[in-house]
Amino acid sequence: MKYDVILAGVGGQGVLSLAAIITLGAMKDGLTVRQSEVHGMAQRGGAVQAHLRLSDQTIVSDLIGKASADMILSMEPIESLRYLAYLKADGVLVTSTDPVKNIPTYPEVEGIYATIRGLPSAQLIEAAALAQQAGSARSTNMVMVGAASAHLPVQEKSLLAAIDELFSRKGEKVVEINRKAFQIGWETAALAV
């Protein structure tokens, strides 16, 4: 088994903590993991991407090749389309609908949604609104982990355990909100599948 994910977003959106949860969850399931991240200049509000590779065998390359990703998981709609060339023909694109309009030439959002809906397999998740429902806008990325988990070869309980582990320092309330965000994200994606 091999499962490759391209994570996308804008610097500052918490793409790395999203990656950290999936990585930890996958390890709890006994999978081998490679996670390639971005640091430095791009993190300042620019386009960021990370490559996450899960397998039950050895992983040799840190990067995912074109037409090889099983999933594009994005915190931002236009960013989800930037790496389409990396998605397999039968891969799934899961993205938040919330645009980050920090560039002057941001396209019409309806057009972006239409393009995404036109793909063979795609899910648009209203992550920010769902995170509010869970109790905090700051849990947006956990909504997206939840949505991704409907497709990932990682057990739900392992991802929840990863959430417990990574957020425990911040107190019970934060853990609760993030667990809830995860559940809501999962339900939303699973129902739509």
Place this chain on the structure above:
Amino acid sequence: MPEAVLLGDEALAMGAIDSGISAAYAYPGTPSSEIMEYLQAVAPKYGDFVAEWCSNEKTAYEAAVGVSLVGRRALVSMKHVGLNVAADPFINSALLAIHGGLVLAVADDPGMHSSQNEQDSRFYADFARIICLEPRTQGEVYEMTREAFDLSERFHIPVMVRLTTRIAHSRAVVQTGERRPQNPLNKSTEKAGWLLLPSTARKLWAELLENQGQFLAYAENSPYNTLELNEEFFEFGVITAGLGWNYYMENRDEMAVKPSHLHISVYPIPGEKVRRLAERVKRIVVIEEGFSFIERALLGILVPAVKISGKEDGTLPSTGELTPDNVREAMGLKPKQGIEATGLEIPGRPPQLCAGCPHRDSYDALNQAVAGFDQKVVTADIGCYTLGYLPPYQAIETCLCMGASVGMAKGASQAGFHPVVATIGDGTFLHSGITPLVDAVASGSNMTLLILDNSITAMTGGQQTILTSSRLEKLVHGIGVDPDHIKLIIPLKKHTAENAEIIRREMEYEGVSVIIALRDCIQTPKEKKKKEAGE
């Protein structure tokens, strides 16, 4: 053996700790910063060693050499261009009778994710005539760092561990071994081994050259340099180095044959192994991350008997990073093409200054100030504020290397241009901006220096600067800048008009003037919190 998920940078730090370092020094720079970040984060847990940021890479390197002199082990880490700054002590230290293990970890940035160039540090190791180790997995980063300390003490040389962005910034499970104790304090007894006078240096240089045979023998026999021969296929063979191996192996299962393959992780280049490969094949494809270091060594100037392919003949792109895709094409496999979104132009999203960043208000004020002149030169430096080149500010015109804004402004003004403004961050000023300011004062240059003081090294993740902001003004004063022309401004929107006026007046002043724009990076509290939480 204990296991941990570590970034390549963190694996390097862990390898150094388990090798028994007494001290580690560094200057922040992507993609190397997380080495020191990790050392500092885990120091309380793992014991008693120094882990410090320094003013620049040169001071960091020199401190590490001092540790070696008294018999203890030291790690010094930096990014590739940082080694230019530390090149003087680095190259010369190859001649010294290195005593306690001295390991230089340097992280190259092919593709220039966050750098001014993509220079390849293997050339530096070769230039200094020392051993260089280039791991391809996070696990090897750990092991090779340990090996590097052993080699340093065995051959009495500094040893380089070369990382590149994708290995430095990628996470994997790493098995760690036993931690060995630090060396006792034990000053070197090599009297003539630490002092480079011409008479001693000639002897030490001859010795270093004599030892090359041993270094080469080590590389030839290293189990990291593996040669697999295919006795039935002669069309071509492959040499991989560093991450080239990873991308080659990612594709190899799809290749019709497994060609003969030499992997090089340990330098000097194991020539005998290369020759054994060359005897079997008509063509060698070299897949290496960075410059064409191995490839050019094979090509030489005279026509080689075997055809050499790689970055020089366009089999692989000569700029940027290797990827699974470009290596795939070099192996003659059909390129893969993913889905395309039709009918939608995807706009670029370059990095930009954070909303609320103090540099935004400084650049607004600067732009207003220079608008009053019909010409201007605004030099700049390296940090978040280099983004001021891009719209909407377009406030700065140059960026060369750490500290160059000051020296270039001095030169432009002495060439007769007026007005000239240099902009530099506080971290960069302390790194390399002080000495050119001394030059400017000494020559009475007609220039204005705008120090963008956000009290932190922001771009690389918020490292504490070496001198607190309150001391910056005194420092500038001490250099001899006229106190009437040292101005403090607070870059906030509400002060912009007033700040612009101050900058304009200082630009008109004939002589060196310094304006310190003081306001904290807005990320500082977040970074602090993260560090306190141990994230």
